[in-house]
Amino acid sequence: MTDMPLGTLPTEAQVEERAVEIGGAMPFIAVFKREFKQYFRSPIAYGVAFALFLFLGIYFNGFVSQVNGQMPADTTLIPSIITFLMFLFAPLLTMRLIAEETREGTLETLMTLPMSEWQFIVGKFLAVWAYYTVLLVISLIYVAIMSMIGTPDYGATIGAYFGAWLYGGAVLAIAMIFSALTEDQIVAAFLGAATILVLYLSNTAASALSAQSPVLANIVRELGLTAHYDATMAAGILRLEDVLYFVFVMIAALFITTRIVEIRRWRS
Amino acid sequence: MALTQPTFGIIGYGGIAFGVLALIAWILLAPAQAKGVLTGRTVRFGGTSLIVTILVIVALAVVYVLARNQNVRVDLTESDAYSLTAESREAMASYAADPTLPDARLLAFYSASQAGAQDRDSALFDDYVRNSGGKLSYEFIDPERNPQQASLYGVTRPGQIAVVAVDPATGELATEDAALVNNAIQQDLTNAIMEATAQGQFIAYFITSRESEGADMTALKDILTNRWDWTVVDANLTQLTSPDYEYPLNDPNFDGQVIIIPGGSAALTDEELGILENYLANGGDLVLYAGTNLNPDQTSLATSQNLNDYLEANFGLRIHPEVLLDTTQAYQTPLLPISTNLNTSALVTSIGVARGQGVLLYQAPNYITVAETAPANVTTTTLSSSSDSAYLISDLSRIMNAQSPEELLPQSGDTTGRFVLGAQAENTETGARIVVFTSTSIATDAFSVLNVSNQQVAANSVVWATNFDNFVSQITIPQQQRPQDVPLFASEQDLRNINFLTIIVLPLGILGVGVYVWWSNRKRGQVKS
Numbered sequence: 001m002t003d004m005p006l007g008t009l010p011t012e013a014q015v016e017e018r019a020v021e022i023g024g025a026m027p028f029i030a031v032f033k034r035e036f037k038q039y040f041r042s043p044i045a046y047g048v049a050f051a052l053f054l055f056l057g058i059y060f061n062g063f064v065s066q067v068n069g070q071m072p073a074d075t076t077l078i079p080s081i082i083t084f085l086m087f088l089f090a091p092l093l094t095m096r097l098i099a100e101e102t103r104e105g106t107l108e109t110l111m112t113l114p115m116s117e118w119q120f121i122v123g124k125f126l127a128v129w130a131y132y133t134v135l136l137v138i139s140l141i142y143v144a145i146m147s148m149i150g151t152p153d154y155g156a157t158i159g160a161y162f163g164a165w166l167y168g169g170a171v172l173a174i175a176m177i178f179s180a181l182t183e184d185q186i187v188a189a190f191l192g193a194a195t196i197l198v199l200y201l202s203n204t205a206a207s208a209l210s211a212q213s214p215v216l217a218n219i220v221r222e223l224g225l226t227a228h229y230d231a232t233m234a235a236g237i238l239r240l241e242d243v244l245y246f247v248f249v250m251i252a253a254l255f256i257t258t259r260i261v262e263i264r265r266w267r268s
Numbered sequence: 269m270a271l272t273q274p275t276f277g278i279i280g281y282g283g284i285a286f287g288v289l290a291l292i293a294w295i296l297l298a299p300a301q302a303k304g305v306l307t308g309r310t311v312r313f314g315g316t317s318l319i320v321t322i323l324v325i326v327a328l329a330v331v332y333v334l335a336r337n338q339n340v341r342v343d344l345t346e347s348d349a350y351s352l353t354a355e356s357r358e359a360m361a362s363y364a365a366d367p368t369l370p371d372a373r374l375l376a377f378y379s380a381s382q383a384g385a386q387d388r389d390s391a392l393f394d395d396y397v398r399n400s401g402g403k404l405s406y407e408f409i410d411p412e413r414n415p416q417q418a419s420l421y422g423v424t425r426p427g428q429i430a431v432v433a434v435d436p437a438t439g440e441l442a443t444e445d446a447a448l449v450n451n452a453i454q455q456d457l458t459n460a461i462m463e464a465t466a467q468g469q470f471i472a473y474f475i476t477s478r479e480s481e482g483a484d485m486t487a488l489k490d491i492l493t494n495r496w497d498w499t500v501v502d503a504n505l506t507q508l509t510s511p512d513y514e515y516p517l518n519d520p521n522f523d524g525q526v527i528i529i530p531g532g533s534a535a536l537t538d539e540e541l542g543i544l545e546n547y548l549a550n551g552g553d554l555v556l557y558a559g560t561n562l563n564p565d566q567t568s569l570a571t572s573q574n575l576n577d578y579l580e581a582n583f584g585l586r587i588h589p590e591v592l593l594d595t596t597q598a599y600q601t602p603l604l605p606i607s608t609n610l611n612t613s614a615l616v617t618s619i620g621v622a623r624g625q626g627v628l629l630y631q632a633p634n635y636i637t638v639a640e641t642a643p644a645n646v647t648t649t650t651l652s653s654s655s656d657s658a659y660l661i662s663d664l665s666r667i668m669n670a671q672s673p674e675e676l677l678p679q680s681g682d683t684t685g686r687f688v689l690g691a692q693a694e695n696t697e698t699g700a701r702i703v704v705f706t707s708t709s710i711a712t713d714a715f716s717v718l719n720v721s722n723q724q725v726a727a728n729s730v731v732w733a734t735n736f737d738n739f740v741s742q743i744t745i746p747q748q749q750r751p752q753d754v755p756l757f758a759s760e761q762d763l764r765n766i767n768f769l770t771i772i773v774l775p776l777g778i779l780g781v782g783v784y785v786w787w788s789n790r791k792r793g794q795v796k797s
Contacts, residue, residue: 041789046782050775057770064758064766073756141774145766150756155344203384210380211413221383231384232341237350237391240340241332248328255324259317 027115031123032130035097039131048092049135056081060142064149073150075157078142079164080234082135083225086171087200091192093131094175095185097124098261103183107264117261121180121254125173132168136161156236163233166246167225171196173253180260199225341391347752349454350391355748356458357399364401369465371434373441374406376452377418379426389452396457404461421446431460445497463497468739470524471499471515472730473508477532477569479559481708485530487716491727496736505540517547524734525552531559531708535572545578551699553733557708560632561589566664570706571634583693583702584639584648590660591667592633592687592706593676597655599718602676603632603667604709606720607652607689614649614692615703615725615732626721628652628690632667633706635660635687645697652690652705652725659684690725692732703729 039045059081067074098121101107140161146152175192182188202224209217221227228242295302343351352360363369374393378386386408393406411418411426420443421430432446447460472492474482482502492498501515505527508517517525527547536544548554558570569575571589580586594605607628635654642648659678661667670676678684690705709715711726731737758766 041785043782043786046778046785050779050782053778054771054775057775060770061763061767064756065763067756068758068763069755071755072753138774142770145770146756149758149762149766151751151754153346153349153752155346156349159344206383207381210383210410214380217380227384227387231388232391235350235388236343236345237388238342238344239387240338241336244332244335248332252325252328256321259321263317 026119027113028119028123028126031115031120032126035124035127036130039093039127042096044092044096045131048089049138052082052085052089052135053138055085056139056142060145064145073146073152075143075146075152075154076160076234076236078139079136079160080230082139083164083167083229083234084200086168087193087196090168090171090175090196091178091189093128094172094179094192095189096179097128097176098179098257099183099185099188102180102264103185107261117265118254118258121176121258121261125169125176125250125254125257128172128176129169132172133165136165136168153236159236159238160234162238163229163242163246166233166243167229170225170246170249170253171199173250173257174199176257177253177260180257180264196225199223201226203227203230339394341394343391343395345752347750350388350395352392352395352399353454353748356396356454359458359462360396360399360404363461363465364399364403369403370436370442371403371405372461372465373432373434374404374457374461375417375421375430375432375446376406376408377411377421377423377426377428377430378408379410379412382426385427385452392452392454392457396461422448427451429457429460431457431464433464447497466739468524469499469522470496470734470736470739471501471519471522471526473515473517473525473527474500474502475527475529475532476502476504477529477534477536479533479563480530480569481557481559481712482528482530484708484712484714485528485726487713487723488711488726488730491723492730505536505543509543517543517552518550523739524736526730526734527552527554528711528730529554529556529569530711531557532569533559533561533563533565533567535567535569536575538574541574541578544575545582548582548695548700548702549698551695553700554702555729555733556702556704557711558587558634558704558706559708560591561634562591562632562664562668568634570704579702579704580639582643583646583695583700584642585691585693585702585704586637586639587634587704587706588637588660589634589664590662590683591664592630592635592654592658592660592689593667593678594655594658595677596657599629601673605630605633605654605658605689607654609653609655609686610721611649611651614651615728626725628722628725629709629715629718629720630689630705630707631709631715633689633709635689635706636691636704638688638691642693643695646693646695648691648693650688650691651703652688654687654689656686657684658687660687692729701733701735703733705729 056078060078063074063077098107143152143157174195175188178188178191178195179185181191202220203226206217206221206224206227209220222245228239228245232239232242343349345351374396376386376389376393378389390406390408397404397406409417411423411428421432423430427450429449429452430446431449432441432443434440435442442464445464447464449456449460470492472489474480474485474489476482489500492500499515503513503515507513508515508527510516515522519525527544544554556570559568561568561571566589568589570587576586591603592605593602595602597608598605607630608626610626610628638648638650659682661676661682667676689707690703690710692701692703694701705711710722710729716723
């Protein structure tokens with residue numbers, strides 16, 4: 001950026017130039033890069049990955065031993081388990097994202113940069129989603145193992161992994177709301193986990209409600225996460241409504257998060 | 269708990285009243301502060317934010333509902349688990365193209381807790397509907413909320429699917445011809461659709477006569493009616509030719525008819541024999557089980573002279589009245605000889621009984637002689653024979669008056685050797701087919717529970733006699749097995765390697781990198797400070 005006398009407002013061209021310095025034409029890329037790198041410097045991210053893969057490893061071994069010689073190779077199992085575990089891991093991955101910035105006061109500084117709150121939130125979200133994507137990619141090792149000892153249905157695998165990717169994006173976006181809502185990371189994690197669990201269990205709630213009100217039961221089911229993943233994407237059926245559900249949940253959650261950050265900024 | 273109380277109560281209303289009064293008091297006592305709060309920046313921006321957020325969510329919900337109504341879905345599975353395979357598509361195309369086949373409906377009995385399975389399986393059902401040219405439809409029924417409907421179709425657990433043809437005349441579901449499938453497995457569903465809509469009509473007449481044992485053949489009747497959807501009637505031969513009888517012999521509406529003679533102690537009358545002869549001369553089918561002749565008259569329908577003269581002259585088979593016993597290959601008593609000599613290419617082994625493993629248990633059987641030179645256009649085949657140590661007792665009173673097992677042992681003068689216990693014959697000119705077994709034990713319930721092949725052979729005899737297997741093969745669509753259906757296989761070494769890789773290497777590797785990163789950051793921080 002060209003030097004500028006103190007007390008002089010930057011011109012539009014200068015702001016654009018600064019934006020390019022930060023993240024090119026899309027400033028959220030700068031936030032994304034910063035956060036994404038942060039994950040690989042943070043021991044918590046490695047701890048989360050360790051716990052996830054230890055659990056998956058134990059589960060996978062048990063499954064292979066149990067179905068050995070009896071059932072076909074099912075590669076949709078691992079992404080399904082990951083989606084279930086996300087009620088636990090999504091809040092752990094997102095609790096720090098905004099709550100820490102707010103608590104340490106760095107959010108104010110970041111907001112002085114020439115980018116909107118929306119770009120800031122999207123950058124953060126893409127970083128955590130990218131980290132989650134890395135975990136998913138690593139879990140493909142189980143698919144590779146399955147393909148060595150059997151013949152997996154790769155079409156179903158693609159559906160299940162694509163679904164798990166979208167599912168992860170949606171729950172990470174939901175968990176981010178609570179990171180923006182409170183400065184306390186633990187509170188953010190608990191609230192996020194509770195919300196995701198409620199959405200995960202909505203199918204069960206819908207079953208309980210079906211006798212009293214089938215319409216309400218359907219609405220509850222449609223709002224939940226599992227109705228859009230477990231029976232369809234995890235089985236290899238790709239439905240437009242399921243894809244849109246996850247994309248819209250991401251958009252809505254990020255929108256709400258942005259509003260919360262904006263309100264915080266105005267309040268301050 | 270207060271939240272679940274049906275009425276709000278005095279505490280609830282009192283609390284609200286107190287809150288409202290407090291709010292009014294605050295506005296009256298500090299109006300400037302109240303105005304500031306209501307028109308302040310936070311509330312204005314916050315309020316706008318809330319409205320905008322709600323609008324965005326509503327807009328997304330509207331788009332979602334519109335997209336949902338489009339019902340756009342893709343089956344990504346390589347095994348076509350949720351879309352029709354080439355075989356099923358071909359079967360549905362032929363079903364759609366045949367105007368004589370009726371419409372059908374899939375009644376999927378899924379409970380409320382199976383909503384996910386409904387979403388999943390409706391993709392497959394939709395594909396059936398699309399490929400059937402509009403002849404198929406489906407609906408989901410909750411068996412827990414409609415137990416009567418579920419029991420009407422024999423549904424015993426949620427997840428079962430009844431395939432029911434629609435009666436073209438009345439437009440109502442032909443409940444009695446429903447085919448039940450346990451899960452939405454494509455092969456089963458396709459075959460059930462073919463079965464429910466197939467026009468095959470088969471009937472079995474169990475002939476009633478003195479001491480006939482049709483009433484003791486419920487297991488066989490159950491197979492015919494419930495598994496194969498046959499009509500089964502008990503009647504005597506003269507009834508079958510009555511003009512008023514509901515199911516007359518040689519009714520052209522039936523694709524297959526078979527007369528089953530389940531034993532009997534008295535010979536057929538001339539009239540009855542005439543009916544049988546006429547039926548067989550016109551290509552009819554007969555399965556004959558010989559009832560025991562160990563009775564005071566020492567007679568049986570199967571060993572009667574008039575019937576056997578006819579059978580020998582027309583089919584080359586004769587059932588003799590001597591009773592066959594076996595001391596070396598029998599079940600508990602020589603009166604229950606076992607046959608392990610089953611024809612490896614005839615119906616007893618070629619339709620379902622594993623070759624070399626089939627065992628037939630007879631009860632005081634007679635024996636059959638097969639003519640060395642069969643009548644013209646007739647092919648005779650031995651189905652089952654005794655062991656070489658079997659022997660014949662012609663003096664039946666010796667068996668009936670025996671006081672100890674020793675009296676049943678072979679004596680000098682008894683004919684010993686291998687004897688035919690079951691045979692089949694076919695007249696290739698008329699199409700008549702007959703199967704003869706020398707004991708009713710092949711088909712009676714008492715022997716169906718033992719670990720022998722009697723029941724299966726009894727059913728197979730009916731299948732062969734009526735050519736039902738040809739009909740079934742027409743409505744059974746074999747599905748190609750795909751590599752994805754083959755179970756995975758891991759050796760002990762594989763399992764150990766998988767264990768090491770997924771429980772040790774992968775998680776601990778990640779943890780190791782994490783520790784390294786943390787250590788590096790720590791050292792970097794120390795250097796900076």
